[in-house]
Amino acid sequence: xxxxxxxxxxxxxxxxxxxxxxxxxxxxxxxxxxxxxxxxxxxxxxxxxxxxxxxxxxxxxxxxxxxxxxxxxxxxxxxxxxxxxxxxxxxxxxxxxxxxxxxxxxxxxxxxxxxxxxxxxxxxxxxxxxxxxxxxxxxxxxxxxxxxxxxxxxxxxxxxxxxxxxxxxxxxxxxxxxxxxxxxxxxxxxxxxxxxxxxxxxxxxxxxx
Numbered sequence: 001x002x003x004x005x006x007x008x009x010x011x012x013x014x015x016x017x018x019x020x021x022x023x024x025x026x027x028x029x030x031x032x033x034x035x036x037x038x039x040x041x042x043x044x045x046x047x048x049x050x051x052x053x054x055x056x057x058x059x060x061x062x063x064x065x066x067x068x069x070x071x072x073x074x075x076x077x078x079x080x081x082x083x084x085x086x087x088x089x090x091x092x093x094x095x096x097x098x099x100x101x102x103x104x105x106x107x108x109x110x111x112x113x114x115x116x117x118x119x120x121x122x123x124x125x126x127x128x129x130x131x132x133x134x135x136x137x138x139x140x141x142x143x144x145x146x147x148x149x150x151x152x153x154x155x156x157x158x159x160x161x162x163x164x165x166x167x168x169x170x171x172x173x174x175x176x177x178x179x180x181x182x183x184x185x186x187x188x189x190x191x192x193x194x195x196x197x198x199x200x201x202x203x204x205x206x207x208x209x
Contacts, residue, residue: 003194004058006030006047006065006083008037011156012097013064015187023191028058047079052086060194061087064097073129080133084143093144095194097186100152100179101127102134103171103205113152113171134203141201146193149205151181158182158208164189167205174207181208 003020007013008029017037020027029039032046043054047065055061063083067075080096087094101114101123113119114127134147152171164185165174173179181189189206193199 001059001195002026002028002057003060003062004028004030004043004055005037005039005062006050008039008064009033009035010064010066012066012183012187013037015183016062016064016097016190019184019187019191020194023195025191025195030054048082050082050086055086055092058092060093060095060197062095062097062190062194066097067129068126070125073125076129076133077136080137084137084140084145087144088140088142091144093146093194093197093200095190096137096145096147097190098134098147098149098203099127099130100149100154100171100205102131103149103152104169105171107170109169138203144197144200146197146199146201147203148186148190148193149203150186151205151207152179153181154186155180155182158184160184160188161208162188163209164206165209167207169203169205172205172207174209179207181206 003025009031014037017039027039028041029035029037030043035042065079103113
């Protein structure tokens with residue numbers, strides 16, 4: 001299987017590359033600068049400079065893009081639209097590293113995590129922009145997309161256990177009543193979906209056991 005990882009130099013991107021290579025996938029890192037991932041095949045371009053031919057021949061494109069400053073937050077939408085346009089109408093699947101703020105906390109799916117009074121105010125703009133990008137992604141019937149939300153406590157330095165619980169649109173808690181997952185276990189879940197393709201045009205979520 002041929003997989004391209006967008007923003008492969010990021011913390012999550014590097015782990016996804018490493019996990020996919022360990023599973024035997026042919027992985028290409030898409031990076032702006034020097035490749036810092038484990039991939040030996042590289043496309044050195046800014047995400048917004050990618051063209052449709054750049055992504056030809058890939059079974060899966062994994063979007064690990066992230067933006068954090070107020071002026072770049074809208075790029076969650078514009079970058080995802082650009083990638084969708086590049087793979088529109090193709091068999092290539094687009095998998096997106098998503099956020100937890102847009103997960104629902106009620107069965108009616110009218111209240112999201114980011115709507116809670118205890119949701120950190122500093123993360124609300126990020127969650128709102130990522131949620132908007134997801135809403136726009138849901139309209140793309142021309143793309144074989146999958147959006148994967150992590151647990152609420154997404155731990156960069158957390159250990160890899162190799163075990164996780166697969167959830168859906170609602171915030172899922174483990175047996176300890178926690179919503180937590182490490183970047184490493186999230187990467188394993190992402191690569192599982194890349195290899196199996198079980199949730200096309202769906203948002204799923206993952207939490208550590």
